[in-house]
Amino acid sequence: MSTLDVLLQQVVNGLALGMMYALLALGFTMVYGIIELINFAHFSVFMTGTFVGLVVLSLMGVTATSKSLTGLALVGVLIALFLVTMAITGLLGVLIERVCLRSLRNVSGTAPMITTIGVAFILINAMLLIFGPQAQRFPQLLPNWRWELGGAEVTFKQLVLFVVGLLLMIALSHVVRRTTLGKAMRATAQDADAARMMGIDVDRVIVLTFFLGSALAGAGSLFFGLYYGFTGYYIGYTTGLRAFTSAVLGGIGSIPGAVLGGLFIGLTQSLGGQLLGVKWTDVIIFSILIVVMVFRPSGLLGARTPQKA
Amino acid sequence: MNRRVLVAGLALVSLVALLAGLPGGLTAQGKVVKIGLSLPLTGADADGADAIMKGAQMAVAEINAKGGVKGYKLEALVYDSATPAAGQYDPAQAATNYKKFIADSLVMAAVGPVMSGEGKAISPILSEADMATITPSSTNPDITDPKFQAQYRPKGKAVYFRTVTTDAYQGPNMANYLFHAQKIKTVYILDDGGAFGVGIADSFQKRVGELGVKIVGRDRLDPKEADYKTILTKIKGLNPDALYYGGVMQAAAKLAPQGYEVMPRVIKAGSDGVYDLSWPKQSGKEAVEGWFCSQASPELVTSQKLEAWVTKFKTDMKRDPTNYAITSYNAVLVVADAVERTVAASKPLTRSNLRDAIQATKLGSIQGPIAFDANGDILTRTVSIYQWRDGEIKYVGVAPEK
Numbered sequence: 001m002s003t004l005d006v007l008l009q010q011v012v013n014g015l016a017l018g019m020m021y022a023l024l025a026l027g028f029t030m031v032y033g034i035i036e037l038i039n040f041a042h043f044s045v046f047m048t049g050t051f052v053g054l055v056v057l058s059l060m061g062v063t064a065t066s067k068s069l070t071g072l073a074l075v076g077v078l079i080a081l082f083l084v085t086m087a088i089t090g091l092l093g094v095l096i097e098r099v100c101l102r103s104l105r106n107v108s109g110t111a112p113m114i115t116t117i118g119v120a121f122i123l124i125n126a127m128l129l130i131f132g133p134q135a136q137r138f139p140q141l142l143p144n145w146r147w148e149l150g151g152a153e154v155t156f157k158q159l160v161l162f163v164v165g166l167l168l169m170i171a172l173s174h175v176v177r178r179t180t181l182g183k184a185m186r187a188t189a190q191d192a193d194a195a196r197m198m199g200i201d202v203d204r205v206i207v208l209t210f211f212l213g214s215a216l217a218g219a220g221s222l223f224f225g226l227y228y229g230f231t232g233y234y235i236g237y238t239t240g241l242r243a244f245t246s247a248v249l250g251g252i253g254s255i256p257g258a259v260l261g262g263l264f265i266g267l268t269q270s271l272g273g274q275l276l277g278v279k280w281t282d283v284i285i286f287s288i289l290i291v292v293m294v295f296r297p298s299g300l301l302g303a304r305t306p307q308k309a
Numbered sequence: 310m311n312r313r314v315l316v317a318g319l320a321l322v323s324l325v326a327l328l329a330g331l332p333g334g335l336t337a338q339g340k341v342v343k344i345g346l347s348l349p350l351t352g353a354d355a356d357g358a359d360a361i362m363k364g365a366q367m368a369v370a371e372i373n374a375k376g377g378v379k380g381y382k383l384e385a386l387v388y389d390s391a392t393p394a395a396g397q398y399d400p401a402q403a404a405t406n407y408k409k410f411i412a413d414s415l416v417m418a419a420v421g422p423v424m425s426g427e428g429k430a431i432s433p434i435l436s437e438a439d440m441a442t443i444t445p446s447s448t449n450p451d452i453t454d455p456k457f458q459a460q461y462r463p464k465g466k467a468v469y470f471r472t473v474t475t476d477a478y479q480g481p482n483m484a485n486y487l488f489h490a491q492k493i494k495t496v497y498i499l500d501d502g503g504a505f506g507v508g509i510a511d512s513f514q515k516r517v518g519e520l521g522v523k524i525v526g527r528d529r530l531d532p533k534e535a536d537y538k539t540i541l542t543k544i545k546g547l548n549p550d551a552l553y554y555g556g557v558m559q560a561a562a563k564l565a566p567q568g569y570e571v572m573p574r575v576i577k578a579g580s581d582g583v584y585d586l587s588w589p590k591q592s593g594k595e596a597v598e599g600w601f602c603s604q605a606s607p608e609l610v611t612s613q614k615l616e617a618w619v620t621k622f623k624t625d626m627k628r629d630p631t632n633y634a635i636t637s638y639n640a641v642l643v644v645a646d647a648v649e650r651t652v653a654a655s656k657p658l659t660r661s662n663l664r665d666a667i668q669a670t671k672l673g674s675i676q677g678p679i680a681f682d683a684n685g686d687i688l689t690r691t692v693s694i695y696q697w698r699d700g701e702i703k704y705v706g707v708a709p710e711k
Binding site: 001003005006009010013014017020064121124125128132133134135136137224228229230232233234235237238239269270273274277278279281282 | 352393396529533534538545546558566
């Protein structure tokens with residue numbers, strides 16, 4: 001491979017990686033946008049989703065060592081996998097909201113955020129206890145198609161990841177901007193009390209927000225499993241931290257910002273790794289984050305709304 | 310307040326205090342020597358740690374079945390040294406465990422740790438307490454190197470003994486093997502940022518350099534990272550003959566499948582950090598195919614002489630043994646032998662006397678003779694080479710020393 005080919009390949013790698021962060025940042029940033037809660041449990045819901053996916057697949061008779069599926073069987077398995085997993089992680093999100101966060105909704109300060117960290121650790125340890133400490137293989141359902149692009153190579157998995165990420169971003173933006181639910185969400189975000197006076201069922205809106213956000217984490221988790229072919233109880237940590245950074249970089253609360261931030265971090269990681277070395281990855285990413293925060297405190301696409309009293 | 314109740318209460322309290330203060334209490338207590346075992350029983354290296362723990366437990370059970378050592382029963386006190394936050398061994402947790410051992414007056418010696426990163430954290434703690442530990446698997450040479458005495462054994466005496474040799478041989482001997490047998494001309498080196506991984510990658514790098522192999526690059530993996538495509542793409546662009554990985558399972562579990570995807574034909578080698586029977590289960594059989602790995606001990610598991618031992622281990626412990634299960638079994642025998650000699654010489658059984666007895670060990674064992682140099686390193690310096698073939702670790706041979 002020539003230097004140019006390698007660089008091109010790293011751009012392809014970085015875009016796919018960035019979309020992975022973006023998928024995770026989307027649900028996270030949406031919840032923040034509605035109730036201004038930094039929900040660290042989101043990344044553990046994501047991690048839990050990979051295991052839910054594993055169980056769902058094994059119930060359908062698909063394991064890492066079973067024969068690969070093709071055609072309609074594959075499509076059917078994938079549809080069932082996504083529907084069931086997203087429903088379960090969505091309900092998990094609702095459960096977290098109902099049990100741990102609702103009673104704290106009117107508590108100001110960092111208590112709800114700290115609670116989400118606690119929930120994250122509960123989920124991590126629960127998965128550790130149930131599934132054990134080692135990396136688990138995730139069945140490779142998607143075909144291994146590859147295409148030449150100049151001197152680089154694009155895989156089918158990368159393409160799927162990228163297209164799905166963009167579609168989800170557009171769909172989510174549409175929900176928030178154009179639907180009645182979205183209007184209710186935005187109203188709740190601006191002023192929950194006023195929204196309630198206007199007849200909006202604020203509890204329902206928040207529950208739906210958590211459901212949607214956690215279902216997105218579930219979808220993200222399946223793409224993680226299908227793309228990397230493994231999962232483990234600790235995957236929510238590094239990936240989650242980078243996704244969190246993506247959301248902040250893009251402007252927390254902004255849906256296109258989450259995708260932009262994710263892609264930016266993905267590209268930074270792959271090109272930085274190529275040009276400097278992967279041991280500097282975190283140094284590079286967080287240096288850029290600090291620089292952006294200094295000059296644009298609300299992130300790349302963040303709205304400069306005045307702070308609520 | 311009623312005076313009589315007060316007096317009676319006071320009397321009761323002082324009686325309890327008196328009883329508690331008596332040596333050993335008043336409960337009938339058989340004489341026990343506890344051996345501390347601190348191992349990463351959860352996390353990415355759990356399978357290897359489990360084998361090591363069971364090796365030690367088998368030795369303890371066998372010795373107790375024969376009536377113990379000079380009237381003392383052995384007891385293994387097991388703590389996990391991995392944390393969920395680390396996802397693998399955690400040096401801070403290992404230090405906490407060893408402090409707990411030291412706080413327990415019945416713990417006379419320890420077997421472990423499994424990882425060199427833990428070893429670096431706990432060796433100075435042991436030195437202060439004058440307590441010996443015998444590691445069945447940690448191979449970083451710095452811990453026992455007199456050059457770093459101030460750091461790892463400030464009180465001077467060796468406290469860190471090994472039933473395996475060190476990476477001063479394990480890394481370089483793998484370099485010799487890849488150079489002579491696999492004829493590599495260029496190599497890319499990765500480590501996982503752990504004390505063990507960095508150390509063995511350094512010693513490998515130094516030796517391949519001496520052999521005239523061109524080192525096309527060196528980088529460090531974050532074990533918690535999911536995506537190694539960046540670094541693997543970079544390595545593919547440099548087109549080396551071989552990739553050497555110094556490190557343990559957490560990164561290896563992801564490095565193998567992604568390495569297989571990006572550059573299936575490059576020779577790939579690791580150390581004892583990837584001698585882990587659960588690797589194909591973690592990464593896929595085809596992904597680990599062809600990987601070389603090593604052991605800082607002679608090959609024991611398939612040895613004819615050990616057939617009976619291996620069968621007994623499989624029956625008693627319900628799993629396959631590893632070589633380090635055997636070095637761990639022997640570590641307990643070393644402690645038992647030292648207890649026996651200390652008692653026979655009618656010296657009081659203290660940590661310090663036991664350390665001195667361990668230092669003077671001359672024991673024939675199923676892995677061959679065990680004796681230590683003044684720093685605690687075993688005198689036998691055999692390194693074995695293995696290769697993953699069809700989902701199983703196959704013994705290749707003893708690594709060349711030059």
